[in-house]
Amino acid sequence: MLSIFVTAFVVGGLICVIGQLLFDVANLTPAHTLCILVVAGSILDGFGLYEPLIDFAGAGATVPITSFGNALTHGAMAEAEKHGFVGVLTGMFEVTSSGISAAILFGFIASVIFRPKGKV
Amino acid sequence: MMDEKKYAELESKISPKPPLIRNLFTAFITGGTICLIGQGISVFYMTYFDFTERTASNPTVATLIFIAMLLTGFGQYRKIAQFGGAGSAVPITGFGNAVISAAIEHRSEGYVLGVGGNMFKLAGSVILFGVASAFIVALIKTILVKFGVVSW
């Protein structure tokens, strides 16, 4: 039970290390880095590799942004498995990510209650 | 007049490089800690609610973004980011921070054009590439399955 905390920490940390390498070595902006990681998550799921990673690392794999690509791809592929090519399309309209909905909702709430502060 | 190439040499000699090892280490620690907290939250949801390891990730992500909202609103997320770099940008909290900070910032232009129009200024590209790559990957996989190259 507790080993999942260790794997979550290590795997989550390592995904962030990849992100930092893209920042500092490849000199990419945060936006570019995040897009690359999302696409990577999506491709890994295409090869069926991301779900085992989630089984191994729990939140270490579901919390980094890569899981966003995985969630969308997984939904699309599940539909495609059921309905073939049409499923790829319909799947795209069904899949959602709790990350987006939560970000929209909390973003809206924050805009009501908070103001930006410029202090260090 | 100096040429560009010579100047680039001089400039890169003087400008300090990002301290790579330190940055990688802090990114690892920060990212790892956020995931660790995420795991704690998901164990909480599994223990007290009807969520399995699989389904607990949804409320976990939502909770983390809620925490990110508080940290962003109180001006703390920026400080974590200065320390952690990618460690705070890569987890879903970083995505939340991008959306929430833009929403707070553009409140002064009103809710419709300001908040609504600018919320995804930074994070929109992540959604675009997530959805587009999901479509392409699912399509390729479906084609490959139809031709019998791989199975589901």
Added chain:
Amino acid sequence: MNRFLAYYYKRRRSHINKLIYSLLLLLVLAGCVQVENGVHIQNDTNEDIGKAEKVFEDDDRLVSAIAIFHEKEILSGVTVKTFSRFHKAKIEKELTKKLEKHYKDFKVTVSADSKIIQETKKLMDLEDKDKFPKKIKELKTLSEEET
């Protein structure tokens, strides 16, 4: 300039030290906790559970296994070794197949999900046997849920 850099690093290092200590503490805590090993099966039927015990014991990827035999249902939760978690889905499938081979009349559910294990354990401690079918059904749907 150098004074500035030295100050910069000094400040940062104190942050890192704090983090290292908390990380170490966490690892020590993780190491102290004992994992409950072995196989526990609760049998409410007349079926011989020896074959099931053997299936679980022979699989060296498992740390522990629990199972409930109730009416025509087998509900089982297994804890797998850390690095076998990558193959969790495969292990679940294999175990289900093996059990189904041995117990042809039974509906078998094997899950490596910690929630299912936790709930199955609770179910084993439950006195009221009438609630079993309903609870088992609930757990089965829970284990099949996808995100």
Added chain:
Amino acid sequence: MKGLLKFRTNPTIAATGVVVGPLEKKSPFKPLFDKVYDDERSGQPTNEKGHSKLVEDACMIALRKAGFVPDDADFLLIGDLVNQMTPSNFCASELQIPYVGMFSACATSISSLLTAALLTESGMSACSIAGASSQHNAVERQFRYPVEYGSQKPETAQWTVTAAGVAAVTPNQAGFPAIVSGTIGRVIDLGVTDPFNMGAAMAPAAADTLERHLNGHGRKVKHYDTIITGDLGKIGFEIYQKLIAKKKIETTNNLRDAGAEFFGDDSDFQAGASGTGCSAAIYFSDVYEKMMVGEYKRVLLIATGSLLSPLSFQQGDTIPCIAHAVELEMK
């Protein structure tokens, strides 16, 4: 060489006004600032309105110190970094002084001072208000990210200050620093594209203007008590010194940089301060005071500006930079 200005009538800076935001309390120059706001929006509802208030206050302080009211002023020559310079525009609307918006990015403090001196020299201005301002939140959201967005700033990054500095320029009066000459900079672009390393982008422009000023006016570095650049920051300042050495300009240890000094050694601000208000605030507080008490007799102010827009660097363009110089003398 072109672009050289020599003032025969020696217009003087009769008074200055410097107003800063709350974070600028951390500056070692804090005691010299005329007014420090505790609120980052100067008590206004939006950043831009707060920005406007900052300039307005600075102008009023300078006018009052010089013994004028807004109606006495002939020209208002101010600028900032926000789109279309709306904060300066709104300030001009409040003050009702005939106004020309000035833009040289962070070099605006000097370009406006030079323009005011020219108007004064021509005899058409008895009092001109010249200056520049910047407000951290307003500039940051326009050029980089939302203020609360977490991005790791490299050591080369500079902190845009919340500050407004203006000077009241009048025809020559004894006992005040006089504007004796100036050099209008040319745009120098050596291919730097990193918006988090503005100091490196601007350093060549500063070195170029310094060289042209010294050659054009027949001066030596040691002629000045100090030569103070605008906002090169700690890294840019180092590069600038290297460039001067390469140009075989003899230097003494009289070089200063307002950006590198603004926040002292505080590492929270990475390479130091920047922004239009940065050079204006230091020039019109620290440098001006030191000239008034006689510590400095002759100074050369070189304000540097990077003339980029968020659009230009997103489209991958390099950062064109400019530096204007003005020589002040206490007669």
